[in-house]
Amino acid sequence: MKRALLAGALALSLSSCSAVTRGGALSGVPADARGMFLSTGSAPGRYVTLGFVQVRGYGVQVAGYAETGHATLDGPIRGALAAEASRMGGNGVIHIEFLDENPSTDYERAQAVAQSLQNLASGQRGVETKDRYVTVTGEVIRFEGAAR
Amino acid sequence: MKRQVMAAVLAAALAGCTVVNSVSVPARGASAEPFVTAGDITEPHEVLGLVQVTRSGVLLFGNFDVVGTDLESGFRQALLPAIKEAGGDGAVRVRYQMTQYTPVARVLGAIFFIFPLPSSVTLTGQVVKLKTATAAP
Numbered sequence: 001m002k003r004a005l006l007a008g009a010l011a012l013s014l015s016s017c018s019a020v021t022r023g024g025a026l027s028g029v030p031a032d033a034r035g036m037f038l039s040t041g042s043a044p045g046r047y048v049t050l051g052f053v054q055v056r057g058y059g060v061q062v063a064g065y066a067e068t069g070h071a072t073l074d075g076p077i078r079g080a081l082a083a084e085a086s087r088m089g090g091n092g093v094i095h096i097e098f099l100d101e102n103p104s105t106d107y108e109r110a111q112a113v114a115q116s117l118q119n120l121a122s123g124q125r126g127v128e129t130k131d132r133y134v135t136v137t138g139e140v141i142r143f144e145g146a147a148r
Numbered sequence: 149m150k151r152q153v154m155a156a157v158l159a160a161a162l163a164g165c166t167v168v169n170s171v172s173v174p175a176r177g178a179s180a181e182p183f184v185t186a187g188d189i190t191e192p193h194e195v196l197g198l199v200q201v202t203r204s205g206v207l208l209f210g211n212f213d214v215v216g217t218d219l220e221s222g223f224r225q226a227l228l229p230a231i232k233e234a235g236g237d238g239a240v241r242v243r244y245q246m247t248q249y250t251p252v253a254r255v256l257g258a259i260f261f262i263f264p265l266p267s268s269v270t271l272t273g274q275v276v277k278l279k280t281a282t283a284a285p
Contacts, residue, residue, distance in 0.1 A: 042187045042188070043187075048175050048176070049173060049175065049176070049183070049184065049185050050172060050173070050175075051170055051171050051172040051173050052170065052171050052173065052184075052186070052219060052223070052242075052244060053168065053169070053170040053219075054168075054169050054170075054219060054244065054245075054246055054248065055166060055167070055168050055169075056166070056167045056248040056250070057165065057166050058165045058166065058167070058250045058252075059165060069165040070165045070166045071165075075166075076166060079166070080166045080168050081168075084168050084170050088170060088172060094186070094187065095186035095187050097243070135245075135248070137243075137244060137245075138186075139185065139186040139187070140170070
């Protein structure tokens, strides 16, 4: 029992306890004149502020690895955030801020996989699932003239 | 009861997985209302101070926001009046956060209505007053 606990503690200390969430590249400067300008910084030109948007994407992580739904960085930013900005008459969203509210570490993912396998083997419960949330905010703007 | 909950959750799940809230704000110079931006401004200005406003309440039956805890209320009923009260022309570096429930959570809130969903919106920013250009001697 003592040896098993030590082995477990060793395995836990060797596994990574950091969680990393990645998203694709946003707009560069100078920006493409067409399409929506998306940036975590300011705008490369004069603009008018039209409003503000907050988007919360919801998804489910199945068995530690399979992600379903919209709890990603790219989905809410390029999808709902850009669509809402377009609906408001804007052609850009700046000062974008994002937060993956509950990312899983490698250890948690491995634990979910192991638990899912154990559940399926015993036939008592299904695979492990975890609700996932990503929140994104941004300032909707419209560029003055053609300056981008 | 169990069947009702399952049907409601299924209907809500089919409705989508993303919640969107937005607010339109007055454009700078277009009205007497204070301007608001998440960034900085290039015009000369005086910093009057920092401001944080919060509106808290509950969503009755999962949907009815009686007090007003969305972005619209946060900006128009809390932040803009606070800027005016401070004597500012606007606010820069504004940050905001509101409670957003998924459609599933709202349906569950409607079913279990005796437990209203807590909701709030918080905004922070720096109140500024623009310096008017002085006439050349």
